[in-house]
Amino acid sequence: MDRSLRPGDPSFVGGHRLLVRLGEGGMGVVYLGRTDSGALAAVKVIRAEYALDDDFRTRFRREADAARRVDCPWVVRVTGADPDAARPWLATVFEPGPSxxxxxxxxxxxxxxxxxxxxxxxxxxxxxxxxxxxxxxxxxxxxxxxxxxxxxxxxxxxxxxxxxxxxxxxxxxxxxxxxxxxxxxxxxxxxxxxxxxxxxxxxxxxxxxxxxxxxxxxxxxxxxxxxxxxxxxxxxxxxxxxxxxxxxxxxxxxxxxxxxxxxxxxxxxxxxxxxxxxxxxxxxxxxxxxxxxxETLSLPEIGATIIEGPVRDRGPSRRGFLAVASGGAAVLALGGGAAAWAALHDGTARHTSAGPGWAIGVQADLSGPGKAAGRAQEQGARIAVEEFNARRGRPFTLHLTTSDDEGRAERAAAAARRLVDDPDVLAVIGSSTDATTQAALPVYDAALLPVLGMSAGQNLVQNVRSFVRGRPLHNVVAMSLGYQLETTGAAAPVGVLLDRSGGDLSWMTIQMVNLVVRQYGDATHPRVVPAGTGDLTPVLTEMRSAGIKAFVYAGPLDGAIRAARGLADFTGPKYAAEPALDARFAAEPAAAGWTVVASAIGPGAAGVRSFAQSFRTRYGRAPGFWAAEGYDAAKLLIGQLGQLVATNGKRPARKALIGPLRKATYHGITRDFAFDQKSAGQPVLTTSASFVHQVMDGEFHYLGPAPDRAPQPRTA
CATH class of the missing domain: 1.10.510.10 (Transferase(Phosphotransferase) domain 1)
Structure with a gap:
């Protein structure tokens, strides 16, 4: 990694001449500095956006004062701090050793x-x-x-x-x-x-x-x-x-x-x-x-660095060419310079207007394995933007900017950076998968660019300020699956198959279904197959020989197809988790009769029909799953932008949208949106609607909302 100082990095901080970068995190940049006496120090310089937060300065001051009181040879010693500086900083003794x-x-x-x-x-x-x-x-x-x-x-x-x-x-x-x-x-x-x-x-x-x-x-x-x-x-x-x-x-x-x-x-x-x-x-x-x-004996020569003035939201700059990715609680620099310039101009970010404007960004898988869902969200959002722009007397004109992460976590941070570096983008919808959303969030959060996620349902468990999830968590959807199974009176024992290839979503689905079914006094017959299992026949044969009367599969799309083929002649109710909500599953002949409970609504829902007609007019076909959710997301963001303009009479800063978004209420076509502010760093959707879909004649048919509470106990 290139650790040299960059244009825009300061030359001096608090009496320390800065030599190289040691790392970059969500809170700021850590530099190796040298005092006039020759002592080396690790100097953490806090990001400018935090410096504007008085509460943060108060906390920083308390912690710096307390840290100075720590006196122990096994604790790195704090040598200086300035909570009142334009960009607060804290210095500790530099310790040259591996972690x-x-x-x-x-x-x-x-x-x-x-x-x-x-x-x-x-x-x-x-x-x-x-x-x-x-x-x-x-x-x-x-x-x-x-x-x-x-x-x-x-x-x-x-x-x-x-x-x-x-x-x-x-x-x-x-x-x-x-x-x-x-x-x-x-x-x-x-x-x-x-x-x-x-x-x-x-x-x-x-x-x-x-x-x-x-x-x-x-x-x-x-x-x-x-x-x-x-x-x-x-x-x-x-x-x-x-x-x-x-x-x-x-x-x-x-x-x-x-x-x-x-x-x-x-x-x-x-x-x-x-x-x-x-x-x-x-x-x-x-x-x-x-x-x-x-290594400390071969430090680079101290060269002059350029001290930039206040950074304005004016588009791509050399400061902006830094992609970051999540690693536990840390955020590490991945690259910059020419590589980032190439990523920014590879055609994935598109503009429809010149000069400063107003844009909503969409980060999604637009070309990878989940491109159907990603493109559907982008297309739904685009219809909402076009409807807004067609209004007379609108206070501003919007355009949509997309960034393709290909459904790959290792591409997600760079895709997010492209939108962060676009000064037009005021808010983002995305990303379309759990893994890409988690990898992209540190980039958005560092820039205080608000993000509304509509299809990622994992509990990301991060102290993020800019993210709002517009869908229920996977475990909430899984609980609805269990309620649906009990409501329809499926006989027990229920075979539940956890395919570890599906990761966290699969684990949560089986945990919740197992919990609900057993709460009603019914038996389950749980089985687990390792990730990468290609042949499900042995475990399916064993489950059937155990006398199961219903079946639930939690795993990836390809595993759901294999499970359907393996249970083609099984006549009991058959359920699959959200990854099976895909046209490829419905097209599998053996999948006929299978039921999928998911967060995405069906185009046949009464509230979605008008949107579905607009979609057919615009794209010449019926909307795919997640298109209506993309439409709702864009409408929600547009409404919040409009309220800010009506209040302040000017184009809002990105961070000004975060608070109103977290408190927003909106009656959408997929659900009502309202958020609980007491969650672990992320507002939780309080209207946790999930939906039931069943495969008939080679396609999914929408059956209606899934139950969101336990049914009445069955009587003997």
Whole structure:
């Protein structure tokens, strides 16, 4: 990665001459700086948009003051800060070493003795942090550096003062999934305290000892669920050191009151802590430490940099050519320069007017495996824009700008950046898949560009301000599937097949269906197939031999087609999760009679018929699934823009739309839109309508809304 300074980066910050970029996150840029005395420092400069937020400055000031009180050799020392600067900054001692995540990722688990040494040092670090009135909240392998004289705990970026008024709302999940305490994973802000850091440290030490997080990996929702409900995976550690395993189990207790305090943990980890050496680390990691230390001796020459004035919303600039992608709680730079210029001008971003204007962006899969859904959303939104532009006396003229992410998470951040760098774009609809939405959100959030998602139903669990989800979560739709099954009186036992190829959505579907069916006293016959399973015949044969009377499949589209073929002569009710809502599934002869419950409404719904006729007139065919949702999304955004113009009499800034969007109410053709503000960082749609579709004659027929509450218990 090119770490050199860029035009627009400052030359000096708070007495530090800046040398190179160390990284970029959602809150700002971290530089390597040198003071007049020659001391090196990591200087975090906060993004300009946060500097305009008085509440943020208040929080930043409290945390900087508290962090200065931390005095411990195992905690990176804060050397300076200025919360009142035009762009607030904070400096810490620069520690040239690899992170624990890098060391374990490259060389595998640490020896047991090294884990004990690491644990004692970090327990003392937490004791100092808590003694200063702070809770770190994000103790993870990436925030622990291994340097020449021992480990260092870094990054107080999301800590908060215990003795100050809490500025973080209850229900907000802050930190890194996989290393969060259960009370953090559950969004229980009232219970977040020092014991959370101890739990996170237990996760870190388990990771260091085994090479894997104690609650596994995978989709965020599943990871948080396991953190709250499952026991940690310490397989192999007990055989090496049962005493250490027992200490970690105490750290990983679900009840915060059962976890040891840091000083108690320090005493329990019986081991001498070498002073000022790396002898406790394996040789391969020691070489990594030495290599990082040597890199500081070959710093680049200090060249002049250009200090730009205030950045105006005036389109693509060299500052703007930075694509970012999500990685846990961090945001890392991926590229810039010529590559970003090429991405910006590859034809995926289109304009219909010259000069500054008003635009709604659509990010979607327009050319990949999910292009039918992505194009449908774009086309529905385009009809809404064209209807608005046809109105007499309209206060402004809109155009639609698209950015194709091809349904690929690795392309999503660049696709988002294209829309962020377009000064016309005031709001975005998208992206059309869970993975691409999650990868794109850090880009939009850093730019405070509002995003309305209509088809991504995963709980993204991020502290994002600019995102509003205009559809129910996958687990809500899955619950409606269970209610539909019970309402129609399907006989038990119900066979439920979880295909892990479908990821988080499949897992949530089976969990909720299993829960609903069993609540009604009916039996289920659950089965799981590994990701990539091509032949479902053996498991389907076994399920049928067990006497199932109904069947639910949760997995990807191709798996649903295979399940339909394998159950072609099964006469009981057959259901599939939302990925099967695709013309390719309906076209499969064996899929006749299958039912799909999904968030997308059907074109046959009474409220959608007028739109469907407009769509046929515009495109010469019936609308596909998600077109009506794209239409509603554009209409909702247009309405909020119109209200801002009516109030202020001028073109609004992007961030001015975020608050009104989160509080918006709108009577759409697919559902009524209103949002609950008490969710974990993201407003939740309160009108959680889902819809039932059944395959007949090679296509889906709309049956109506799915039940959104439990049916009355059946009587004997």
């Amino acid at each position: 624990l995540a890098e060391a374990v990722g490259r060389h595998g688990p640490l020896p047991v003795r090294a884990v004990r040494v690491l644990g004692k040092a970090l327990a003392r670090a937490l004791a100092a942090v808590h003694g200063a009135g702070l809770v770190h909240r994000d103790v993870k392998p990436g925030n622990i550096l291994l340097v020449a004289d021992g480990p260092r705990l870094i990054d107080f970026g999301i800590a908060r003062s215990l003795d100050a008024t809490a500025l973080t709302a209850t229900g907000l999940v802050v930190g890194t999934p996989g290393f969060l305490a259960p009370e953090q994973a559950a969004g229980d802000g009232d219970r977040v305290g020092p014991a959370c850091d101890v739990f996170s440290l237990g996760c870190v030490l388990a990771y260091a000892a085994t090479g894997r997080p104690p609650f596994g990996g995978g989709p965020v929702d599943a990871l948080l669920y396991r953190t709250v409900h499952d026991e940690p995976d310490l397989d192999g550690l007990a055989q090496q050191d049962e005493e250490l395993a027992a200490v970690l189990r105490r750290c990983l207790a679900k009840d915060p009151a059962e976890r040891p305090a840091p000083d108690e943990l320090d005493a329990a980890l019986v081991e001498d802590v070498p002073s000022g050496t790396v002898d406790w680390l394996p040789a391969a990691v020691v070489r990594m430490v030495a290599d990082r230390s040597a």
